[in-house]
Amino acid sequence: MTFDRRTFLGMGTAAVAALSAPAVLGQGKPRVIVVGGGAGGATAARYLAKDSNGAIDVRLIEPTRTYFTCFFSNLYIGGLKTVSDLGHTYGKLASDYGVNVVHDWVIGVDRDKKAVTLAGGATLAYDKLILSPGIDFVEGSVPGWGLAAQNAMPHAYKGGSQTELLKAQVMAMREGGTFVMVAPPNPYRCPPGPYERVSMVAHQFKAHNPKAKIVIVDPKEKYSKQALFEEGWQKYYGGMIERLGPDFGAEKVTVDPDEMTVDVDGEIIKADVCNVIPAQKAGRVAELAGVTDGDWAPVHPTDMSSRADPDIYVLGDACHQGDMPKSGFSANSQAKVCANAVRGALTGSKVFPAKFTNTCWSLIEENDGVKVGATYEATSDKIAKVDGFISHTGEDTALRKATYEESEGWYAGMTADMFG
Amino acid sequence: MMRAAISLAAAACMTQAAVASELGDVERGERLFAKCRSCHQVGEGAKNRTGPQLNNLFGRRAGTAEGYSFSKAFERAGSKGLEWHAETLDTYLENPKALVPGTRMTFAGFDAPQDRADVIAYLRGFSASPANYPGADPTARQTDHxxxxxxxxxxxxxxxxxxxxxxxxxxxxxxxxxxxxxxxxxxxxxxxxxxxxxxxxxxxxxxxxxxxxxxxxxxxxxxxxxxxxxxxx
The missing domain is CATH 1.10.760.10 (Cytochrome c-like domain)
Incomplete structure (x- = not known):
């Protein structure tokens, strides 16, 4: 029973890339530009630089100097994390791995010349371009709401100042007031995220504003980890949380940020705090590069390359790939597959078959964590689910505490994997 | 196909009485420990000498015995998470320099799995809750493997x-x-x-x-x- 690499590699479609001649030789170092320094982009930049040992010129274009993770931001709202716990910088990517980190915006992508233009005026050429721009919001998806209204009705669905604003509003809400969340339609970033957020807001209200109400206006029939959340809400926050689904007309919702009202199919709810999480689409850079089809950027499941351009790759929330949920964990997993394929294409290094994983932990109440996860593989038309698991209702407190502690470990591991 | 349990009693020992060899023979371990005693003390009043004292070794993070000045190699191994229990001690005692390259310990190791099992059984008697041996963590045998x-x-x-x-x-x-x-x-x-x-x-x-x-x-x-x-x- 011996292992024959040739046989094994011969079975994977990715083997073709390993055996073919390097795409770029004798023209100086191959250049990779990574746009977006989040879970997908930072991971891809780090793995490319680390594994190529300087053979690839890696540039990471990211406007902000400090990245605030969207994952775990609900725990900040719940008072279990501080802002500084969520902030990470790019110093080690530069000093320890040789990534050239450029803090700027991409304002143009010229696919014919294979170059990106930055707001600062520079034009940078690439051999391979990796886009990991996260999400933007679909205009008009919640009539009455727009980016101009994001201070009155925060989305808090990108890490950073919006998260702080929403928490401040939650903490300052009048006694016995109403917190309304307009939940997004599928597909969107972090499927259990809105419901973990409700849990963390309820956790604050239980301590500081026990007569407060939470109303979720949800256009979806059902949602991620629903049974687990409902069990937990009943147990910890009995009577505080109400959810209006499509049977209450929740897909016909409009808001009035001036009046702070939410109109659910003709029924007016007066909100003291209103968290509007609109429908989502790929971050703007993907659209700018012309690799989107509808709201998202379709990719090949073997290497995350765009279906519109073989030299562009799209990672994370922005891509349309198949069964993986849009999550930081997914983006990180996709980035490693992509980095392996890009390095192989540029330097001739071995390319191994794609393997993907995702796990999402959610916190229902302090020390009561649950999780859902799955493994995925590349099939001819999509990234397809292989196997999965989910926490069970009725689990004992020790297991739930261990699950929460595991999520802390994951956060530490994940951010170390992204930022070094 | 024949299957072997991963334990102190590795493949070489399989013909011996399974339970006795897994638990180790404390008396035989004490005799074998003579090879260690020139550098290591264990038992009441044990002090650090050439090597650290070995009381309450089980569950201790490597390189953390109080008052003993460890090699850089051991400090590193400890900070990386090496902790002493039956499995790690077995690996260490088989070939110390393989597990902790750079250790100052000059002892080449016990080749026979039974010797290691016996010495470990002897040492276990000087750690907390010896009645647990080899039951609960951190000394549990991973017999499901x-x-x-x-x-x-x-x-x-x-x-x-x-x-x-x-x-x-x-x-x-x-x-x-x-x-x-x-x-x-x-x-x-x-x-x-x-x-x-x-x-x-x-x-x-x-x-x-x-x-x-x-x-x-x-x-x-x-x-x-x-x-x-x-x-x-």
Whole structure:
């Protein structure tokens, strides 16, 4: 029973890339530009630089100097994390791995010349371009709401100042007031995220504003980890949380940020705090590069390359790939597959078959964590689910505490994997 | 095919009385410990000498015995998560310099698995709750790790292992830091392989690990073990 690499590699479609001649030789170092320094982009930049040992010129274009993770931001709202716990910088990517980190915006992508233009005026050429721009919001998806209204009705669905604003509003809400969340339609970033957020807001209200109400206006029939959340809400926050689904007309919702009202199919709810999480689409850079089809950027499941351009790759929330949920964990997993394929294409290094994983932990109440996860593989038309698991209702407190502690470990591991 | 339990009583010992050899013979261990006593004290009033005192060794992080000045190598091993219990001591006593390259301990090791089992049984008597031996953590024998010796003997490809390991590193930190998720960077190769197969076969239960190990083939687990072995100093 011996292992024959040739046989094994011969079975994977990715083997073709390993055996073919390097795409770029004798023209100086191959250049990779990574746009977006989040879970997908930072991971891809780090793995490319680390594994190529300087053979690839890696540039990471990211406007902000400090990245605030969207994952775990609900725990900040719940008072279990501080802002500084969520902030990470790019110093080690530069000093320890040789990534050239450029803090700027991409304002143009010229696919014919294979170059990106930055707001600062520079034009940078690439051999391979990796886009990991996260999400933007679909205009008009919640009539009455727009980016101009994001201070009155925060989305808090990108890490950073919006998260702080929403928490401040939650903490300052009048006694016995109403917190309304307009939940997004599928597909969107972090499927259990809105419901973990409700849990963390309820956790604050239980301590500081026990007569407060939470109303979720949800256009979806059902949602991620629903049974687990409902069990937990009943147990910890009995009577505080109400959810209006499509049977209450929740897909016909409009808001009035001036009046702070939410109109659910003709029924007016007066909100003291209103968290509007609109429908989502790929971050703007993907659209700018012309690799989107509808709201998202379709990719090949073997290497995350765009279906519109073989030299562009799209990672994370922005891509349309198949069964993986849009999550930081997914983006990180996709980035490693992509980095392996890009390095192989540029330097001739071995390319191994794609393997993907995702796990999402959610916190229902302090020390009561649950999780859902799955493994995925590349099939001819999509990234397809292989196997999965989910926490069970009725689990004992020790297991739930261990699950929460595991999520802390994951956060530490994940951010170390992204930022070094 | 014949199966061997991964334990102190490894393949070479299989013909001996299974239970006795697994638990180790304390009296024989005391006699064997004479080889150690010139440098290590154990028991009431034990003090650090050439080597650190060995009371309450079980569950202790390597390189942390109070008042003893350790080699850089040991400090590093400890900070990476090496902790003393039956499995790690067995590996260390077989070939100290293999587990902790750079250790100042000059002893070459006990070749016979039974010798190691006996010395470990003797030392266990000087740690807290000796009645637990070899029951509860941290001294528990991982008797659920039954692995076909042919699988253990597979030579993995470290480069493939490095690629596969990226999946592990999302949660398990390469620094060896332990925060809700245990470190895996300093695991002896056989322990790593056995643990992964235990997860794969669901003998050890953890939904994430069962799922991830479940889709790894024998060669892939060997590749991961080979890669993680290269991470040591």
């Amino acid at each position: 039954d692995v076909d010796p042919a699988i253990l003997a597979l030579e993995g490809d470290p480069e493939y292992g490095e690629y596969l390991s990226s999946e592990c590193k999302t949660c398990h930190q390469t620094s060896g830091a332990d925060k809700g998720i245990p470190p895996i960077v300093h695991l002896p190769r056989d322990t790593f392989v056995a643990a992964m197969h235990a997860y794969k076969d669901k003998a050890r239960k953890h939904p994430v690990m069962n799922m991830l190990a479940g889709r790894l083939g024998n060669e892939e687990i060997a590749a991961l073990a080979a890669y993680f072995a290269t991470l040591e100093d």
